[in-house]
Amino acid sequence: MSHSISFTLNGDSVCVDVEPNTLAVELLRDDLGKTGTHVGCDTSQCGACTLHLDGQPIKSCTLLAVQLEGTDVVTIEGLAKDGELHPMQAAFREHHGLQCGFCTPGMIMSGVGIANRHGTPDDATIRHELEGNICRCTGYQNIVAAIREGAKAMAQA
Amino acid sequence: MYGFEYTKASSADQAATVLKGDEDAKVLAGGMTFIPTLKARLAMPSQVIDLNGVPELAGIVVTDSAVKIGAMTRHTDVAANAQVQAAIPALAHLAGNIGDPMVRNRGTMGGSVANADPAACYPSAVLGLGATVHTTARDISGDDFFTGMFETALEDGELITAITFPRAHMAAYIKFPNPASRYAMVGVFASKGPQGVRVGVTGAAPSAFRFTAAEEALAANFSPDALSDVSMPADDLNADMHASADYRASLVVTMTKRAVSACLA
DSSP states (O other), rough: OOEEEEEEEEEEEEEEEEEOOHHHHIIIISOOOOTTTTOOSSOOOOTTTTHHHHEHHHHHHHHGGGGGTTOOEEEGTTTTTTOOOOHHHHHHHTTTOSSSSHHHHHHHHHHHHHHHHHOOOOOOHHHHHHHOOOOSSSSSSHHHHHHHHHHEEEEEE | OOOOEEEESSSSSHHHHHHHTTEEEEEESSSSSSHHHHHHOOOOSHHHHHTTGGGGGGEEEEEEEEEEEEEOOBHHHHHHHHHHHHHHHHHHHHHHSSOOOOHHHHHHHHHHHTTTTOOSHHHHHHHHTTEEESSSSOOOGGGGTTEEEEEOOOOOTEEEEEEEOOOOOOOEEEEEOOTOOOOEEEEEEEETTTEEEEHHOOOOOSOEEHHHHHHHHHHOOSGGGGGOOOOOOOTTTTOSSSHHHHOOOOHHHHHHHHHHHHHHH
8 A cells, every 4th residue: 555655855745645565765766857866786785776865864775765754855866056066076076086986975965964963973983984985986085084174175165 | 766755753652653643654774774675676665754863763862771772863972972871881892983084974873773684784693792672552562573584573553662782791793795895704702790601693694693502602702712612503604605604604603712811801
């Protein structure tokens, strides 16, 4: 039996019918067109599907869509405001914190979460906090630099 | 995922009543194991009862003698709780190193303990602190709770509502994590306090257990040196591509020494 759910997606109200066995990331990508949230591993390991649920980073491949009822969801599409990149996005561009770009939405959503939790963290803290995000291109150096500088920019904003 | 019906629980007792009436119903806590299980079609529940949002199941109460944690309290909230950090810092440390930040933002203490994964962190603290597991039906001594691999003393239709962890004079949790999953290859929770000396081990065997030989040696002399003649038999320990039973047996002793050192630090 499908369920009618309402939630806030990147500031907009959404009302949609979902089946209980639909994942949150499937609803976002397949029905709501928010394809910036990626599915890398589908086994809760890689973090490419990270979004913010009521302000907290979570893996949307490991959440049922019906559980979004009444929540506030922010995806990578919700970060930029008025055509201007979010400071964390700008830092990833400035420091080239990507190669193929597949993991990047999850990295940026986790990076914003790290800044929210730790302010302007050191590199050791960033590396520890990135345990749930896997990149198979970069070796992480520029990702860590981007999050370090993005967090500073967020603190100054 | 196979199809199932979904309802939100109004209370723990209501969820327990549904479970008693439908043996194919399952409850959803943080979902960090259950949802991957559904995705892999390793479970085919008739209905899923969501415990998220049941107010009486989440929360932390710290007293002079214990820390009581509601079953639906998320790992991140245990790790960040200043009262837990002050009362049993080892417990906050344990919660703060489960999985990764996104897992800790969803995963719950009750879900972890009820699931009884042989490599989960929390079961070592249940044994290592001499905790009491509160359920919808009764109180269960932590020592009697873990009965086998993914097996517990919980009956059908019985849900964990909270766990009371007694405060100790000193306690520490040391984990040797699997480098990929961050699950414990071996994790040891050691404490000394009103409950005596306790050593709870996870990751090494089909279920968490107390390392009684180490407890006896440490009761006489609470120092890493007391363990120099203590060994862990490798019989019945887990063996997989990551570590043989002999290696895990060695890790149990080494992690116990490190946990005792951390207690004394």
